[in-house]
Amino acid sequence: MKVSVILPTKDRGPAIAETIESLLELDFPVEAHEVVIVDNLSSPENQKQLQGFATDHSDRIKYVREPKLGLCNARNCGIEYSQGEILVFLDDDAIVPKYWLTNIIKPFEDPQVFAVGGKVIAQYTTPPPDWIDKRLGMYISNFDHGEELLQLFYNEYPRGANMAFRRTAFAKIGLFLDCFDRKGNSLMSYGDIEICYRVEQAGYKVMYVPDAEILHLIRGDRLNQEWFQRRFYWQGRSEGLFELLHFGRKHILKKLPNHLKQSFTGDRYDQLHHRGFMVAILLNFFRQKFE
Template sequence: MSLSENQENVQPLISVAICTHNRADRLILALEGLLKQSLPSQNFEVLIIDNASQDNTKEIGDRYEKKYSNCRYIYEPVLGLSKARNTALNQAKGKYIAYLDDDAIPCEEWLEAILDTFTTVEPCPVCIGGPIYGLWEIPKPDWLDRTIEDYFTVLDYGSKPRWFPRNKYPYGANITYKKESLENLGGFNEELGRQGNKLLSQEELLVNWILEKQGEKFYYNPKASVKHWIPKKRINPNWLLRRSYWQGRSDAIADKIMGKPITQQYQESISNLLHLKRVIAQLWPQKKVRLTTRTRIWRSWGYFLEVWFNR
């Protein structure tokens, strides 16, 4: 992927943003995946957004920036995924901006498939996503129900290209926008998104809701796939419940931002928390059923606390 000097001034078609925080070991694998892209290197740039890392991320970023002229290392001192994503948006030179998680590895035709979709599909989508296959460090446990795999950022809509159904969108580990459309919204809301140990989310979902209300559409291309690392420290019920709790907090913040009436939020927070069937299900003999319903209880609890005590 080494570029000659006269390629340095070529305007890239697409900017790839990797927002990273203390994951230098996984970051290298993501970057190596980008070195193997079938798309010619002069057609894309790689933005390494170091979000206040305390490991050797800077060393890696500097190394790749020095060796590959389409790589740029950028330090963002304010902790927060949305802040880092907005920094990438402000720095990107491409017509499109692709967000790749720092623990995800793209397939070789990832960028080529994305650009092909933007240039051939009619009407032109505002956003493109593809499969996100789980790279499980340990075997996926039997107690994990498929309906809650979303918490591990796994997505698979099959082997055929298609429009995403209404109210369904790509996930942030593998998502590409028209840069202008994202800029017009002001980027991602920085109240949402990961902030250190706070597992907040919904930042890209909020963007997608607004874009869909504007009449925009989202496209799924199975050729634009990535593999997403799922470490064993997450593959346990305690992490899953914590993740569910923060999902509820995120839901409440997103509802507030979108202008849902506070009286409606109060009502929903109580009715969801007092869902009798979920409580009764805790007596069910199958662990999978108990855990699945418990994640919904914890999500409701997070929503309740955010609505009632964080105004």
């Protein structure tokens, strides 16, 4: 088995069929890849649906269930139960073209490449309001660095909706950290940034490949200002925890006055972002270990 596509999911419902169908239509040798559905505590009804995909396509799809809530826990479960030399992570609200898998693994021909990401293009399931601009688009995972193969550096890393790693990367740098990314009602993020940062710090390449794009389906319940305000706040929480973990307390102490000031200036989104950063520091400053 050369390539494993790892698909974490929780209660996506019937809509996940679009994602599964696009994976079944990949122009890639059946014997050279697998799709691992990682069910992260879906309801019994949705669990039965996911198991049905694996039963109907047993030559291509594997079903596993991760009992510990959290996107990073589901990703780690996928790593454990997959067989591929290259592990490709896809969100359960994404649609892939037939050539996607072929193209996203090409950069791994360079033995120094340990992480790869492709374009993430928003496709709205309902018409978006006209106030969603480029800035807000970044917060629904839009990711496009143009039409050239590029090496990426902190903090312009691949998005978790469309990224791939050598299996050996996790043996060298460890697994995804449970303290980042979605869990329950939180909009915590940065699991993708954090793992790619460790890849770069270990001396390996993180690459962007332009012709391995996905369509990221954006539901209408995200297209309101309340959701974006929550998203900005949790982005701040994520950045604060990341910087405390990797840059240390002295770095944080130097930045705190500016974050405090910005918590009361700028627009509502900026304020919430900086307040989230402050909350992350207050909650974690004296912790010795992050899980």
